[in-house]
Amino acid sequence: MSDFTPLRSVLYMPSSNERALEKAKSIACDGLILDLEDAVAPDAKASAREAAAAAAASGEYGRRTVTIRVNGIGTEWHDDDIVAASQAGPAAIVVPKVDSAEAVRGLVAAMEKAGAPDHTRLWAMVETPVAILDALAIARSSERLGAFVIGTNDLVKELYAEHVPGRAPILPSLHTALLAGRAAGIAVIDGVYNDVKDTDGFLAECEQGRQMGFDGKTLIHPGQVEGANAAFAPSERAVADAEGLIAAFEAGKGAGVVTHDGKMVEALHVESARRTLAIHDAIRALGTD
Ligand SMILES: CC(C)(COP(=O)(O)OP(=O)(O)OC[C@H]1O[C@@H](n2cnc3c(N)ncnc32)[C@H](O)[C@@H]1OP(=O)(O)O)[C@@H](O)C(=O)NCCC(=O)NCCSC(=O)C[C@H](O)C(=O)O
Numbered sequence: 001m002s003d004f005t006p007l008r009s010v011l012y013m014p015s016s017n018e019r020a021l022e023k024a025k026s027i028a029c030d031g032l033i034l035d036l037e038d039a040v041a042p043d044a045k046a047s048a049r050e051a052a053a054a055a056a057a058s059g060e061y062g063r064r065t066v067t068i069r070v071n072g073i074g075t076e077w078h079d080d081d082i083v084a085a086s087q088a089g090p091a092a093i094v095v096p097k098v099d100s101a102e103a104v105r106g107l108v109a110a111m112e113k114a115g116a117p118d119h120t121r122l123w124a125m126v127e128t129p130v131a132i133l134d135a136l137a138i139a140r141s142s143e144r145l146g147a148f149v150i151g152t153n154d155l156v157k158e159l160y161a162e163h164v165p166g167r168a169p170i171l172p173s174l175h176t177a178l179l180a181g182r183a184a185g186i187a188v189i190d191g192v193y194n195d196v197k198d199t200d201g202f203l204a205e206c207e208q209g210r211q212m213g214f215d216g217k218t219l220i221h222p223g224q225v226e227g228a229n230a231a232f233a234p235s236e237r238a239v240a241d242a243e244g245l246i247a248a249f250e251a252g253k254g255a256g257v258v259t260h261d262g263k264m265v266e267a268l269h270v271e272s273a274r275r276t277l278a279i280h281d282a283i284r285a286l287g288t289d
């Protein structure tokens, strides 16, 4: 777990918004998605592309994982976006509406042709019914694929579903994407919460996302960062429990099973506890810039 990169809070921002790009340098999010797609109007696409590439190449975002979301495959902006983003060398290029393993391989080839450095990963947005149904093949399609990013707005739209508290209409899709991502060993980042003023609803959705197993949540407003950072970090209690559990197992001196706090502990629980501590250490190492 030593190379674990926290992705608790991944903030979208329109790359056409200079003020937001500047402000992001001091927002305590783990990651940024400099958006060229939905949040940018057609007549601002070219200037937003330049601004995103300059921001990603600037090195001014400190420890934050900086990514660029390009316009979708087949749009008039996509090819130029891929070239500019590849040359800027962000941590990842986020591609919306990726629907197949073949699409991933085509994207990776285009990134490499444009000179993307090795550290630039591809993050595939999973936000259509066909992507959910093909999630495992997509997740396993390339070594360059670093994450699934769930697009819950597009998913709800495509399913003719509704946004409701608890997200029952899209839970099967979320679980399928998580299963595929975990099977392939990539990160899986939850979708956005649209109502920036509804703190209780947002925190409930963060809690649900963490319980389901997501690495973190995509966000649309700086006011959502603190809640996501807290929700996707191991709590003090979880850290103490993990330490106690490991100590109890080690005190068992080779017994396959012991108890801690009245609960059964086996080697697999120790593995989970070690993961919790590694995440905790990685978050602590970030500092608070
Ligand atoms: C949602 C917003 C349009 C709200 O904007 P606004 O009313 O301006 O918010 P505030 O006045 O509260 O802003 C306060 C200050 O914070 C800055 N700000 C706001 N949002 C961001 C941001 N995302 N990143 C950085 N900084 C931000 C404002 O500039 C204010 O700063 P200051 O003036 O100095 O005080 C707006 O938040 C917004 O545009 N959010 C991002 C929208 C976006 O990127 N949407 C696309 C991604 S979501 C999506 O498509 C997911 C997926 O594809 C799916 O299908 O689900």
Ligand SMILES: [Mg+2]
Residues within 6 Å of the ligand: 096, 127, 151, 153, 154
């Ligand atoms: Mg979308």
